[in-house]
Amino acid sequence: xxxxxxxxxxxxxxxxxxxxxxxxxxxxxxxxxxxxxxxxxxxxxxxxxxxxxxxxxxxxxxxxxxxxxxxxxxxxxxxxxxxxxxxxxxxxxxxxxxxxxxxxxxxxxxxxxxxxxxxxxxxxxxxxxxxxxxxxxxxxxxxxxxxxxxxxxxxxxxxxxxxxxxxxxxxxxxxxxxxxxxxxxxxxxxxxxxxxxxxxxxxxxxxxxxxxxxxxxxxxxxxxxxxxxxxxxxxxxxxxxxxxxxxxxxxxxxxxxxxxxxxxxxxxxxxxxxxxxxxxxxxxxxxxxxxxxxxxxxxxxxxxxxxxxxxxxxxxxxxxxxxxxxxxxxxxxxxxxxxxxxxxxxxxxxxxxxxxxxxxxxxxxxxxxxxxxxxxxxxxxxxxxxxxxxxxxxxxxxxxxxxxxxxxxxxxxxxxxxxxxxxxxxxxxxxxxxxxxxxxxxxxxxxxxxxxxxxxxxxxxxxxxxxxxxxx
Ligand code: AMP
Ligand code: MG
Numbered sequence: 001x002x003x004x005x006x007x008x009x010x011x012x013x014x015x016x017x018x019x020x021x022x023x024x025x026x027x028x029x030x031x032x033x034x035x036x037x038x039x040x041x042x043x044x045x046x047x048x049x050x051x052x053x054x055x056x057x058x059x060x061x062x063x064x065x066x067x068x069x070x071x072x073x074x075x076x077x078x079x080x081x082x083x084x085x086x087x088x089x090x091x092x093x094x095x096x097x098x099x100x101x102x103x104x105x106x107x108x109x110x111x112x113x114x115x116x117x118x119x120x121x122x123x124x125x126x127x128x129x130x131x132x133x134x135x136x137x138x139x140x141x142x143x144x145x146x147x148x149x150x151x152x153x154x155x156x157x158x159x160x161x162x163x164x165x166x167x168x169x170x171x172x173x174x175x176x177x178x179x180x181x182x183x184x185x186x187x188x189x190x191x192x193x194x195x196x197x198x199x200x201x202x203x204x205x206x207x208x209x210x211x212x213x214x215x216x217x218x219x220x221x222x223x224x225x226x227x228x229x230x231x232x233x234x235x236x237x238x239x240x241x242x243x244x245x246x247x248x249x250x251x252x253x254x255x256x257x258x259x260x261x262x263x264x265x266x267x268x269x270x271x272x273x274x275x276x277x278x279x280x281x282x283x284x285x286x287x288x289x290x291x292x293x294x295x296x297x298x299x300x301x302x303x304x305x306x307x308x309x310x311x312x313x314x315x316x317x318x319x320x321x322x323x324x325x326x327x328x329x330x331x332x333x334x335x336x337x338x339x340x341x342x343x344x345x346x347x348x349x350x351x352x353x354x355x356x357x358x359x360x361x362x363x364x365x366x367x368x369x370x371x372x373x374x375x376x377x378x379x380x381x382x383x384x385x386x387x388x389x390x391x392x393x394x395x396x397x398x399x400x401x402x403x404x405x406x407x408x409x410x411x412x413x414x415x416x417x418x419x420x421x422x423x424x425x426x427x428x429x430x431x432x433x434x435x436x437x438x439x440x441x442x443x444x445x446x447x448x449x450x451x452x453x454x455x456x457x458x459x460x461x462x463x464x465x466x467x468x469x470x471x472x
Contacts, residue, residue: 003044003046003063003064003065003066003093004044004063004065004066004092004093004094004095004104005093005094005095005096005101006066006067006069006091006093006094007094007101007197007201008069008071008091008094008174008197009067009069011197012190012193012194012197013188013190013193015072015187015188015190016071016072016183016184016188016190016194017069017070017071017072017091018069018070018072018112018113018114019067019068019069020068020069020070020086020090020112020113021059021062021068021090022058022059022060022062022068022090022092022106022109022110022167023059023109023110023111023120024058024059024060024061025058025059025060025110025153025154025155025165025167026153026154026155027153027154027155028054028055028057028058028060028151028152028153028154028167029054029151029152029154030053030054030057030149030150030151030152031124031128031150031151031152031166031431031436032128032131032149032150032436032439032440033057033148033149034131034135034146034147034148034149037146037147037148037171038148040097041095041097041102041104041148041171042095042096042097043095044063044095046063054151056092057106057148057149057151057167057169058151058153058167059090059092059106059109059110059167062092063092063093066092066093067093068090068091068092068093069090069091070085070086070087070089070090070091070112070113070114071085071086071091071175071180072085072086072114072183072187073085073086073177073179073180073182073183073244074179074180074182074183074186074187074244075177075178075179075182075242075243075244075245076179076182076242076243076244076291076294077242077244078242078274078278079278081182083183083187084114084179084244085112085113085114086112086114086175087111087112087114087115087116087118087120088107088108088109088110088111088112088115088118088119088120088121088122089105089106089107089108089109089112089170089175090105090106090109090110090112091103091104091105091175092104092105092106100173101173101174101201102171102172102173103170103171103172103173103174103175104148104169104170104171105169105170105171105172105175106167106168106169106170107122107127107130107167107168107169107170108120108121108122108127108153108165108166108167108168109167118471119157119158121153121155121157121165122157122165122166122167122168122472123157123159123163123164123165123166123472124150124152124163124164124165124166124431124432125163125164125428125431125432125472126256126469126472127150127166127167127168128150128166128428128431128432128439129255129424129428130147130168130170130255131147131150131168132419132424132427132428132439132442132443132446133255133258133419133424134146134147134170134252134255135147135443135446135447136418136419136443136446136449137236137252139446139447139448139449140230140234140415140418140449141230142227142230142231142234142236142252143223143226143227143230143249143250143251143252144251144252144253145170145171145172145247145251145252145253146170146171146172147168147169147170147171148169148170148171149168149169150166150167150168150169151166151167151169152164152165152166153165153166153167159472163432163472164432172247172249172251172253173202173247173249173251174198174201174202174247174248174249175247175253176198176201176202176247176248176249177243177244177245177246177247177248177253178220178243178244178246178248178291178292178294178295178298179242179243179244179245179246180194180198180248181194181195181248181295181298181299182243182294182298184298185297185298185299185301186298191298191299191301191302192301192302195212195213195216195299195302198216198248199212199216202219202248202249203215203216203219206219211303211304211313212302213299213302213303214299214303214313214314214317216299217292217295217296217299217303217314217317217318218317220248220250220292220295221292221317221318221320221321221324222324223248223249223250224246224250224288224291224292225288225321225324225325225328226250226328227250227251227252227288228284228285228288228325229325229328229329229332230332231252231284232281232284232285232329232332233332233333233336233413234260234365234415234418235260235261235262235264235281235364235365235418236252236258236260236261237258237259237260237261237268237269237270237279237280237281237284238252238254238258238279238284239256239257239258239259239269239270239271239274239279239468239470240254240256240257240258240271240274240279240470241279241284241287241288241291243291243294243295246288246291248295256271256468256469256470256471256472257270257271257272257273257274257468257469257470258468259271259421259466259468260365260418260419260420260421261281261364262363262364262365262420262421262458262462262463263361263362263363263364263458263463264354264357264358264361264362264363264364264367265281265358265361266280266281266282266354266358267280267281267282268280268281268282269281270421270463270466270467270468271467271468271469271470272467272468272469273469273470285322285325285329288321288325289318289321289322289325292318292321293318296314296315296317296318297314299314300314330342330346330347330350332413333350334346334349334350335409335410335412335413336368336410336413336414337349337350337353337368337371337393337396337397337410338372338397338400338406338407338409338410339393339396339397339399339400339406339409340399340400340401340405340406340409341399341400343396343399345396346396349389349392349393349396352385352389352392353389353393356380356383356385356386356389357380360379360380360383362377362379362380363457363458365414365415365416365417365418365455365456366455366456366457367380368410368413368414369414369416369455370455371410372407372410372411372414411450412450414450415449415450416449416450416451416452416453416454416455417445417446417448417449417453417455417456418446418449418456419442419446420456420458421458421462421463421466422458422459422462422466423442423456424442426438427439427441427442
């Protein structure tokens with residue numbers, strides 16, 4: 001096979017990227033490698049040679065015939081429009097298997113044309129964190145970029161402290177973001193060519209539709225709805241849903257300050273820079289909607305020649321988001337409750353339950369497992385509002401054909417284990433000190449999140465002071 005393809009570079013004008021080799025590192029050492037993922041990819045044969053593999057995964061040496069690039073993009077960060085781009089990442093190329101194309105990207109691979117004042121590097125701790133979180137999301141059945149390897153660079157990275165540096169190999173259906181369209185629209189005159197490339201890559205059937213740009217917007221919207229509903233199902237808080245961190249392929253991307261919610265509260269935020277709670281747990285659907293409006297805006301010239309007409313059509317499409325999201329969200333919540341034949345009435349059941357969980361600071365994940373095993377915690381069981389809720393829940397479930405049918409649905413939708421913040425921090429600390437075993441042990445547990453195993457209990461007060469960070 002040819003080393004790796006690069007359809008992005010081959011099809012787009014040079015405004016969209018800059019040719020960029022990774023900056024070689026001193027002393028690379030593979031800390032983890034995802035064999036299961038590697039087996040699903042059509043990786044170049046040369047990589048079976050360990051020396052070639054380490055040079056490849058550390059960016060020390062590109063494979064012959066490949067053309068690594070850094071991609072240009074823009075984006076709205078906390079609502080502010082900015083020019084961005086791969087400031088610490090390099091796309092090595094694309095591997096294609098059975099018609100599926102995957103980007104192979106190094107993150108933390110050194111400065112590029114888009115680095116601004118950054119050093120182009122990443123810390124070992126944050127790259128291991130991305131590896132763990134993204135793989136956990138994959139095993140939870142949620143669309144995400146994946147992690148092939150983490151390589152320690154042997155160099156120091158300076159943040160608030162001196163850290164070990166590392167490079168993550170990230171695998172994605174593509175790294176095309178809402179912000180890539182903002183870039184195409186406002187920094188180039190290539191919006192149509194760019195959009196056609198993206199549609200050919202991700203949604204080729206759309207070329208048959210009358211208005212491919214509008215239909216593309218519709219596709220991205222629906223993928224985003226599915227994704228956010230999945231996040232809400234497991235209590236995932238992305239933490240930095242800027243438009244440059246929203247993949248048009250509908251994958252969870254950019255694991256900076258993300259975290260999982262423990263006690264249920266709609267306003268849960270862990271990111272140190274999100275002081276207003278813009279990206280709080282319960283705000284995620286609204287932000288996805290906002291980001292889609294930005295995408296719609298960028299696509300306007302392709303939606304209709306007449307600007308008013310384009311705005312009209314785009315607005316109509318975007319305004320369907322809340323209704324579609326609601327249907328999908330309640331269907332998911334009703335699944336978590338094991339109600340097979342949902343009715344509109346069940347929405348009230350969901351809302352009442354969440355109000356109870358919030359009032360009593362009940363752990364979101366553990367609640368659904370304990371509900372399934374008839375062992376909800378005392379403070380809830382003793383609340384008369386909960387007792388009457390439970391009767392209504394029993395009634396709703398009585399519409400199921402059998403008890404087992406409902407339990408099966410609950411088991412499929414309610415994870416028993418998630419990457420708990422305190423455990424993630426613990427294994428990262430050990431890994432940075434040189435002991436990777438606890439990290440691997442946690443990863444093993446997280447790879448079977450729906451299998452019955454011990455529930456995880458969070459030390460009280462841990463979350464109150466817990467903070468996560470961007471770009472470390
Ligand atoms: P993020 O917060 O990871 O989405 O990054 C936002 C932007 O900052 C992207 O353009 C990144 O490439 C860039 N960036 C983040 N960290 C660094 C770094 N250490 N060096 C250079 N660019 C960076
Ligand atoms: Mg980003």
